[in-house]
Amino acid sequence: MNISWDHFTAFAIPVLISWMLAIITLFATKKRWLNKIFTLAGIVGFATFIVLLWISLDRPPMRTMGETRLWYTFFLSTIGFVMYAKWKYSWIQAFSLVMASVFIFINIFKPEIHSKNLMPALQSIWFVPHVTAYILSYSFLSAAAISAVILLWQYKKQKETATLEAFTDNLVYVGFGLLMTGLLIGAIWAKEAWGHYWSWDPKETWAFVTGASYLIYIHVRLRESRPKKFTLWLIIFSFIFLMITWKGVAYLPSAQGSVHVYSQ
Amino acid sequence: MNKNSSPWWKAPWSYKESFAVVGGLIASGIMLQLSIGNFDYEIIRYPVNIYLLILTLIAVAVLTLRHKSHLFQWLAGVPLSVANISGLLLYSMIMGLTMQAPANADGQSALGFDTVTRSWPFVIVFYFTLLNLSCVTSRRLLNFHWRDYAFYLNHLGLLVLLYAGGFGAADLRRYVMHVEEGATEWRVYNEKDDVLELPLAIKLNDFYMEEYIPKLAIIDRRTGDAIPNGNPQMWQIDTTRTTANIAGWNIQLEKYIHEAVRKSDSTYQQIPMPGSCPAALVKVENSATGFNQSGWICCGNFAQLYMTMQLNDTLSLVMTRPEPKLFRSDIEVYTPDEKTYQAQLEVNKPLRVGHWMIYQYSYDADAGKASAYSSFELVYDPWMTWVYVGIFMFLAGSIFLLWEGNKKARRKNA
Numbered sequence: 277m278n279i280s281w282d283h284f285t286a287f288a289i290p291v292l293i294s295w296m297l298a299i300i301t302l303f304a305t306k307k308r309w310l311n312k313i314f315t316l317a318g319i320v321g322f323a324t325f326i327v328l329l330w331i332s333l334d335r336p337p338m339r340t341m342g343e344t345r346l347w348y349t350f351f352l353s354t355i356g357f358v359m360y361a362k363w364k365y366s367w368i369q370a371f372s373l374v375m376a377s378v379f380i381f382i383n384i385f386k387p388e389i390h391s392k393n394l395m396p397a398l399q400s401i402w403f404v405p406h407v408t409a410y411i412l413s414y415s416f417l418s419a420a421a422i423s424a425v426i427l428l429w430q431y432k433k434q435k436e437t438a439t440l441e442a443f444t445d446n447l448v449y450v451g452f453g454l455l456m457t458g459l460l461i462g463a464i465w466a467k468e469a470w471g472h473y474w475s476w477d478p479k480e481t482w483a484f485v486t487g488a489s490y491l492i493y494i495h496v497r498l499r500e501s502r503p504k505k506f507t508l509w510l511i512i513f514s515f516i517f518l519m520i521t522w523k524g525v526a527y528l529p530s531a532q533g534s535v536h537v538y539s540q
Numbered sequence: 541m542n543k544n545s546s547p548w549w550k551a552p553w554s555y556k557e558s559f560a561v562v563g564g565l566i567a568s569g570i571m572l573q574l575s576i577g578n579f580d581y582e583i584i585r586y587p588v589n590i591y592l593l594i595l596t597l598i599a600v601a602v603l604t605l606r607h608k609s610h611l612f613q614w615l616a617g618v619p620l621s622v623a624n625i626s627g628l629l630l631y632s633m634i635m636g637l638t639m640q641a642p643a644n645a646d647g648q649s650a651l652g653f654d655t656v657t658r659s660w661p662f663v664i665v666f667y668f669t670l671l672n673l674s675c676v677t678s679r680r681l682l683n684f685h686w687r688d689y690a691f692y693l694n695h696l697g698l699l700v701l702l703y704a705g706g707f708g709a710a711d712l713r714r715y716v717m718h719v720e721e722g723a724t725e726w727r728v729y730n731e732k733d734d735v736l737e738l739p740l741a742i743k744l745n746d747f748y749m750e751e752y753i754p755k756l757a758i759i760d761r762r763t764g765d766a767i768p769n770g771n772p773q774m775w776q777i778d779t780t781r782t783t784a785n786i787a788g789w790n791i792q793l794e795k796y797i798h799e800a801v802r803k804s805d806s807t808y809q810q811i812p813m814p815g816s817c818p819a820a821l822v823k824v825e826n827s828a829t830g831f832n833q834s835g836w837i838c839c840g841n842f843a844q845l846y847m848t849m850q851l852n853d854t855l856s857l858v859m860t861r862p863e864p865k866l867f868r869s870d871i872e873v874y875t876p877d878e879k880t881y882q883a884q885l886e887v888n889k890p891l892r893v894g895h896w897m898i899y900q901y902s903y904d905a906d907a908g909k910a911s912a913y914s915s916f917e918l919v920y921d922p923w924m925t926w927v928y929v930g931i932f933m934f935l936a937g938s939i940f941l942l943w944e945g946n947k948k949a950r951r952k953n954a
Contacts, residue, residue, distance in 0.1 A: 453942025
C-alpha cells in the first residue's frame with residue numbers, strides 16, 4: 277500500500293479522538309489504565325502512519341516542515357506518556373497530548389506547508405530531538421513559574437506550602453534536565469552542521485543566561501536556611517530569561533544574523 | 541543573602557565574601573581591560589594552555605590534600621559557585637544585549653562589552669569558575685558514592701567541557717578553501733582573509749547538487765512583490781495535487797520538467813545537463829476576469845532565460861528559483877603522512893581527519909548545480925575529543941536529572 281499525505285486525515289482523526297478520550301479519562305475517572313489505553317492506541321496509530329509513509333517514501337520522513345511535525349507529535353505524545361507514568365502529573369500528560377494534537381491540526385489545515393522544504397542544515401537527525409526536548413522543558417519550567425507565583429501568594433496568606441514547594445523544586449529539576457538535554461543536542465548538531473559546537477550566537481548566549489539563572493536557583497536552594505521568597509523570585513526571573521531566549525531574541529538588535537532567526 | 545550577620549571575612553566564608561571576591565575579580569578585570577585592552581587568546585596557545593591546565597590541576601590537588609582548610613571548603617562550596625555563576629550571568633547578559641564585534645575585528649567598547657568572550661573580566665571569572673568547579677568535583681570525589689553518579693556526570697562533564705572549550709579556544713582555527721572541480725588545493729583563507737598554506741590538500745572530483753521543486757507565485761510587475769501584499773501566497777508545485785488557487789487565479793499544472801531545456805518553439809523538453817532548469821506547463825483561469833490561458837513558465841538560470849505568464853496589466857505568474865535540497869562534493873584528502881581519505885561531503889556530513897574537520901561550506905550560488913567549484917570549511921580543534929567527552933557526560937547527567945528529578949529531596953521526605 278502506497279501511503280501518502282492524502283491518507284493522513286484518515287489516520288489523524290482516530291488518533292485525535294483517542295487522545296481526546298485519553299484527556300477526558302485523565303480528569304473524569306480514577307481508572308488510570310483507561311487513560312493509558314487511549315493514549316497508547318493514539319501513539320500506535322500515529323506511529324503506523326509514520327512507518328508506512330517512511331516505507332513508501334523510501335527515506336525517513338524528515339525533509340519538509342510537515343514531515344518534521346510528524347515527529348513532534350510522535351515524541352511529544354510518547355515522552356508525555358512516559359513522564360506521566362513516572363511522575364503522575366496529569367497536566368504533563370494533558371499538555372503533551374494537546375501539543376501533539378496541535379501539530380496534527382497544523383498538518384491537516386495548512387496542507388500547503390507539508391512541502392515547505394527544509395534547508396540542508398536542518399536535515400539532521402538532531403533537529404527533532406533538539407526541538408522536542410525544548411518544548412517539554414518549556415512546559416515544565418512554565419509550570420514551575422506558575423507554582424512559584426502561587427507559592428508567593430500562599431506565603432502571604434501564611435498557608436501550608438511544603439508539598440507545593442517540593443513539587444515546584446522537582447519541576448525545575450526535570451525542566452532543567454530537559455533544557456540542558458536540548459542545549460547539548462544542539463551543540464552536537466551545530467558541530468556537524470556549522471563547524472563549531474558553541475558560537476555565542478545571540479540565541480545561544482541567552483540560552484546560557486537562562487541556564488546560569490536556573491543553576492543559581494538549584495544551588496541557592498541547597499541550603500536549609502535559604503531565603504524562600506528570594507528563591508521563588510529566582511524561578512520567576514529565570515522564566516523571564518527563558519521567554520527572552522525563546523521569543524525575545526528575534527527583536528534584539530544584537531541578533532542580526534543569528535542562525536536561529538529564520539525569516540519566512 | 542546570608543541572614544545571620546557574621547562579621548566580614550571571618551571563616552567560614554559565605555555568600556557576602558564570595559560575591560565580594562568575584563566582584564573584586566571583575567573590578568580588576570575591568571582595570572586590565574581599560575589599560576591593556578582585550579585578552580589575547582594567542583598567549584595561551586599550545587603548549588601554554590597545557591601547562592596552565594597542569595598547573596591548575598596541581599593547584600586543585602594540593603588544595604584537596606588540605607581539604608579541611610577553610611580555603612578549600614570555601615573554594616569547593618555552594619556560595620562561591622553561586623557568585624561565579626552570577627558573574628558569568630552578568631557578562632553573558634551584556635553579551636546578549638550588545639551587538640558583538642566579529643571574531644576577527646577589534647571592538648569599539650573600552651569596557652569590552654562588544655567583545656565579551658575576549659574581555660578580561662569574563663576570562664578571569666571563567667577561569668575562577670573552572671577552579672571552583674574543579675574543587676567542588678574533587679571534594680565530592682574524595683567522598684565517593686556510586687549513588688552520586690548524576691552529580692559526577694553533570695559536574696565532571698561540565699568541567700571537562702569548559703576546560704576543553706575554554707583552553708581549546710586558543711588553538712581553534714577556522715579556514716575556508718575553494719576548490720575547482722578536478723583541481724587539488726591546499727591554500728585557504730583565514731578569518732582575516734589572509735591566504736595561508738595548509739599541510740592538508742583536497743582534490744575535488746565532482747560537485748553534485750539536487751534542488752527542490754520550485755514554487756509558483758503571482759507578482760506585481762511594478763514592485764516585484766508577490767501577492768496578496770504582505771501575505772504572499774506561493775504554490776509549491778506538486779505533481780500529485782495538480783491544482784491551486786492564488787488570490788482568485790486557478791492554476792492547473794499540466795506538465796512539470798525538473799531538468800528542462802527550451803526548444804526553439806518556446807516549449808521545453810527534459811534534458812539533464814548542467815544548464816537545465818525547472819519548467820512547468822500550466823493552465824491559468826480567473827472566473828472574475830474571464831482569463832484563460834495555457835503556457836510554459838520557467839524560472840531561468842545562468843544559461844536560460846526565465847519565462848513568465850502575463851495575467852493582466854500589472855500581474856504576472858512566475859516561478860521562483862529552486863532552493864537547494866542537497867549539495868555534495870566528492871573529495872580526496874591528502875595528509876602530510878601520505879594518507880589519502882575519500883569522502884562524499886554534505887552539509888551535516890563532515891569528514892574528520894585527525895584534529896581536522898572538513899565541512900561542505902558553499903558553492904557558486906549563481907551557477908547552482910553547474911557550479912564549477914565547491915567551498916569547504918576546515919576547522920582545526922585538537923581539543924575536540926575532550927569536548928565530546930564533556931558533552932556526552934553532561935548529556936547523560938542531564939538525562940538522569942530529568943528522569944530522577946530532585947532525588948535527594950524525595951529521599952529526605954520518604
